[in-house]
Amino acid sequence: MYELAEGTVAVLPGSEGGSNPVLSTDGESVAYVAGESMFVTDISGGRPRFVTTVSEPQGVSWLNDGYIYVADGQGRRLRRVAPDGESETIINSGCSCAVPADPPHGGGVVVSGRTTEHIVHIHPNGDRDTLSIRGNHGQFLHSGYVVFLRTGSMFAARYDADSRTISGDGTLVLDDIRTGSIGASGHYAISRNGTLAYVAGPPAGLxxxxxxxxxxxxxxxxxxxxxxxxxxxxxxxxxxxxxxxxxxxxxxxxxxxxxxxxxxxxxxxxxxxxxxxxxxxxxxxxxxxxxxxxxxxxxxxxxxxxxxxxxxxxxxxxxxxxxxxxxxxxxxxxxxxxxxxxxxxxxxxxxxxxxxxxxxxxxxxxxxxxxxxxxxxxxxxxxxxxxxxxxxxxxxxxxxxxxxxxxxxxxxxxxxxxxxxxxxxxxxxxxxxxxxxxxxxxxxxxxxxxxxxxxxxxxxxxxxxxxxxVNTEMNASRIEVITGFDRMLDELLPE
The missing domain is CATH 2.120.10.30 (TolB, C-terminal domain)
Structure with a gap:
């Protein structure tokens, strides 16, 4: 656990071998995957608690509704998991999901394709809105933007919630985000207060x-x-x-x-x-x-x-x-x-x-x-x-x-x-x-x-x-953090 304000690092007890860590919305707990199991542990201490089994997850998120969302089975299935272990499958197959995210409005969950150019907003009643983008691994920002990747570069566009459309094909924001083996899923996360963290480096997909x-x-x-x-x-x-x-x-x-x-x-x-x-x-x-x-x-x-x-x-x-x-x-x-x-x-x-x-x-x-x-x-x-x-x-x-x-x-x-x-x-x-x-x-x-x-x-x-x-060096050289990412987008994409 890295503390941004103090610059300190602490190891969460019992989390050895863990991956896909995500913070709870209150910042008090962390969910992570180890092998074929998901655990939740408190930052203040204590033993990790088993939550559910998983199979090759492509993304894990702990969203505002209190549930942990998992793009399971190599991203083919989307599951909603309560911290106490109760689980529900939202999409059973054919999802091609990247990291689940909070929607810009209306509740539910947003998923974007790892290999398909769209973002899908799944409403609580099961209805779906699909937004086409010129890239992959897209996310909505509550400040009115959509960000997505194209082979190691991040692009952003303004999003109109009323018409549910974006303006243009996107403006280049960053060009050195590490991507996965097919160049679709990227290593980045955006907090609710507008801080961007990403793994910098050339795309691994070329x-x-x-x-x-x-x-x-x-x-x-x-x-x-x-x-x-x-x-x-x-x-x-x-x-x-x-x-x-x-x-x-x-x-x-x-x-x-x-x-x-x-x-x-x-x-x-x-x-x-x-x-x-x-x-x-x-x-x-x-x-x-x-x-x-x-x-x-x-x-x-x-x-x-x-x-x-x-x-x-x-x-x-x-x-x-x-x-x-x-x-x-x-x-x-x-x-x-x-x-x-x-x-x-x-x-x-x-x-x-x-x-x-x-x-x-x-x-x-x-x-x-x-x-x-x-x-x-x-x-x-x-x-x-x-x-x-x-x-x-x-x-x-x-x-x-x-x-x-x-x-x-x-x-x-x-x-x-x-x-x-x-x-x-x-x-x-x-x-x-x-x-x-x-x-x-x-x-x-x-x-x-x-x-x-x-x-x-x-x-x-x-x-x-x-x-x-093309790039055989798979280890990340550095993790970059940009605070005030929303303000940066305001300057790059003036109305």
Whole structure:
């Protein structure tokens, strides 16, 4: 605990290993996260009190209504927690929430997207107002401003509470705020009396796309440094689709042979695109809780290929183009993994149930389409598994101490998967009707980025497409405090 007036620092007893600390509105208590638990402790002393369990929270706030709000499950769920532990889920899935905040009027809570350009005011009766912004991690100030981030820079705009609109695209306020791995969430907080505290430093989200050879050497792609997300490689290894956060949340099509790059003609904000042939790809749109999958051709034109109720995203296609794997949000807020057979025009569940809160993701088909490797994330950890297709109820665990994002290496009888900054390979014997897997062995390691979705792809010859962070120094150099931040905005944004 740092005392601004006196410049002193004190350690709260029992808070070792804590993160996401937030002060109560009366300044007498602190809530924080340690592991998968949330605790509350009094600043005056005493033992920390367990409040509730959490799962990879992206933001915690203690708001004026006396509740602690948690952007839980990697920001997918929004929960309201009383200091005595009573909990209520406000948004069960699909939130993409950053740090919750107090609204400018009307009670309730405000959340802003980590990867979407909007601020949502959720009223006490459940009604929602959505404000579009040209950035992320936005917050309202009671002095009549909205602040938000764009790749390490803070912008501000005046907010009209009557029309619920902002003026312009924002004025640059600061250009050195540390951001998260995708450049969306930033390390800053604004007090109710107008004091801004932030972690200063270059954005951690800028990435350089590279090809890593089996000998460890790297070659940079002819793509500029940017804030990138999910990537997918065409079956002929010629073209790469990458999601660009800092180019209007659009997908870029990069030709690995010619080095040319262009925008894909698909709607802004669509996060997942997968190749189904060297000349076409599949993407999805979700509107009014209905998902529609489209096939689009590089030569032009698109067609609807699948439509159903619920939120879903395409994730992989078999080598022959007949099988499509996709994730679908279930009633428990988890994500099931399904396989659609285009020839039979039917889908089956490969992993998950409607009441399973776990997330099944990053599937990849074996070259013959008979096996699917995937990740299961739940209970605070992720592991890699393989199941047969069609599913018969059997499952084989691949990773032994954590792992995610498996891929079958082209032209080789091997699987590869990621665990943190390390990539492991597993020998695969598919000579008979069954499958036999060897023990995981370290393939390579390095400070490569881990973003939302698949951030690497394997090429023939043991090469890998990866994102290398431009800024590898992750420790904060300093924390800056600006008192009278409201007055500073008055000078920068005169009426």
């Amino acid at each position: 990435l350089t796309p590279v090809v890593r050879s089996s000998d460890g050497s790297e070659e940079r792609l002819e793509l500029p440094d940017g804030v990138y997300g999910e990537m997918d490689l065409s079956p002929d290894e010629r073209r790469l689709i990458v999601y660009s956060y800092d180019r209007g949340r659009r997908h870029l099509l990069h030709d690995l042979v010619s080095g040319s790059t262009q925008m894909l003609p698909i709607p802004e904000g669509v996060a997942y695109v997968v190749w189904d042939s060297p000349q076409s790809y599949i993407y999805s749109e979700t509107r009014a809780d209905r998902s529609t999958f489209f096939r689009s051709r590089l030569s032009g034109g698109s067609e609807e290929v699948l439509s159903f109720e619920g939120q879903a995203s395409p994730t992989a296609v078999s080598d022959d183009g007949n099988l499509l794997a996709y994730r679908k949000v279930n009633r428990a807020g988890g994500q099931d993994l399904l396989i659609h057979d285009f020839a039979a025009d039917s889908s089956v569940v490969l992993a998950g149930t409607d009441t399973d809160p776990a997330i099944y993701w990053s599937p990849d088909f074996s070259p013959d389409g008979r096996w699917v490797a995937y990740t299961r994330s739940g209970d605070g950890r992720s592991e890699v598994f393989v199941r047969p297709y069609p599913p018969d109820g059997s499952v084989i665990q691949v990773s032994t101490a954590g792992g995610e994002e498996p891929l079958w290496i082209p032209g080789e009888a091997r699987l590869v998967y990621r665990y943190g900054a390390e990539w492991y390979t597993v020998a695969v014997d598919r000579s008979g009707e069954s499958i036999a897997l060897g023990s995981p062995r370290l393939l390579f390691s390095g400070p490569y980025a881990n973003v939302a979705g698949m951030e690497y792809r394997m090429l023939s010859g043991g090469r890998a497409l990866l994102y290398r962070p």
